[in-house]
Amino acid sequence: MTARWPDPDRAIIGRYVASLDLRSTKSRAGYAQVLHGLQDVVERFEALDQEVLLAWLRESAVRRAPSTLLHRTRIVDRFFERLAEIGTIQRNPVAALRDECNIKQCMPIWRALASRNPEKALAELRQPRPFGSELGEMMAEHVAMMRRRGYKYTSQSQLLLRFDRFLQLHPGPEAETLNSMIDRWPATNGTRHHAEECEKLKRVFAKILRHRDPSIPMRRPDPRPRKEASKQWRTPHIYSPADVRRMLEIARNYPSPRAPLRPQSMYTMLLLAYCAGLRRGELARLDLGDVDLHEGTITIRQTKFFKTRILPLPDSVVVALRAYIDARRCAGGSQDARSGLFWHERGDGHYTPEMITWLLTDVIRRAGLKPLRGKAGPRVHDLRHSMVVNRILEWYRTGINPQERLPFLATYLGHRDINSTLVYITVTQELLHLANERFRTMGAQCLSLGREAQP
Template identity: 30%
Template sequence: MSGFDEHVQQYLSLRRSFGFKLEREEHLLAQFVAYSDAAGQEHLTGDLAIAWAKLPVTASVNQWAKRLSVIRSFAVYLATMDAATEVPPSGIFPTSRQRPTPYLFSEPDIERVLTAARGLGSPLRAATYETLFGLLAVSGMRIGEALGLTRGDVDLGSGVITIRHAKFDRTRLVPLHESTTAALSAYALTRDRLRRPPRADVFFCSTAGTALGRSGVDRMFRKITTTLGLRTGTTHPRVHDLRHGFAVRTIVNWQEQGVSIDAHLASLSGYLGHVAPADTYWYLSAVPELMTLAADRLQVRFGAQR
């Protein structure tokens, strides 16, 4: 036996104490432990880690690199206790990270998506998806955060949502516009009228009264955007793009109002649940409207002639 299992549990426990969930890492490390035991290896070596990372021979090089990075992080930890541990070098697998091109939904696009959701056959399903997609579009919440909301997390009286297990297991408050609160209140009444009693303490529920699954939400979003013609062979809108669009629209509105972006970016970052403002820049694509507004402000500031 390799004896890695105990070290894996200690490693996961340590990192989770810092707020990391590590669900994927736990699954992969369990596979690695089983592989090491079958190979009769007592120490973690570079050759062992690389051989395991390449087990799915049909996988992409990027996938191999992700698998190896999980083992590499564990090896760094293990090396502090076992001098015979070899930390696999970085750069073994040449990878290329391409950022998915976001689809920036216009307001008419969002209205069409909500109208299509409203037309779904089941009244409860229609109300759920219309309200869910609407909330994501106007709040910038992550889809996982919205699906994980309990009824108690949505305070319809004060118009504030409490996200209790955001990224890195942090808690944050999301204040809502009164129109959003009204829409959520209307949904709650419809949900409770059409589905009694609930089978799970969730705000957004399925027709069976259970929590919505991420895969099911993704399928519904793909179906709607395909039907509307928003999804094509080259354009692939994702649910996550609603969050991206919220960030960009906020910056555009600030630009139009003459608001200092630098002074307010931290507010947007906190609202989105980012650890630092630098993380928010990931969402700010160089969209033509945003760049035009920025150029206009530069011309005003420096007195350039058009």
């Protein structure tokens, strides 16, 4: 039978601290001190609830600064999660407050409890229950149905959740029609992007209603909100080959004394992002077994639109990959085929998409292509745009008709069709000049022959 906590001999705390991968005796002593102080408070109460958390915070605030105290709450969070997992407590009190407020993070709960008026702060934290509106059941059923059919349905689900939250916070009159509810939503936000969201919402609800009643006529989409929203889209920056060479040199010499493998990892990430047009998530999900140096290919598994594709790589990229994998092995990286290709010593050994974006953005800043602060300027994703434009420029220079190669390029990039690839074609002055030259040498002759054939 599992022992209950708090236990008189405090053996549970001792076993928990011993199970942690703490590097120093001082860290273990600090963890034990926090948890023993917590148990001192818990033993004075009959139930492990909000009152216990408030009492522990009040007593700890006498000895510690607010910032230090909030940092110590992370120790308590992990301890409660472990106790709930092994069954030594009936329920994690912090998790109970999270569920009550419908939020995922623990820190807002602790900040509310540590405030001068905890009840008011918790009340302000409370969020509407997901799909809790009068249309919530219908929307939740539709999301579940689409996912059973194999769709990720992530962005549509988030859109429906936002609308559901609006309905709960701004209830309308009784017997209000669906069209009236949707028409009220734009009044909360007048941006052009919100107008596009409303049009998407109408399309989703049209599908929901048609699934329930196939006799309902299909709704004709309105393209105007999307056209207005597209005027706000940032124009992609097209990196020149010289820009890419400068960024590669900066990545290779990136200052990283504590992580010697990182510069070569960044160099290889940048090389694949540009030469193979990989998205940041695709870079993060690459495993060691996805690289075939003998065939000169990499496998991109189950990415956008559930596609898996095998990409051939230029010889120079294969040479760089082989050098990186050798350096990775010498640095102690796992040789398991399922381990992350881009490996580091901390955590689970994987670079997250956010970390990859941060590192490569820093390279772009160091290359002088992006301001030192803010979101303005070129992005990491613009490497993918640049790959498409520079590839088409190379086709024009070598006399290849790009129109014939676009289906292959769409497949290489992992697009559903050629229309998705066309979005990546940013018309630069050089591209426009080469296209005009091709038309002058080939298309103009066809027009002349057509006029000569006329009677």
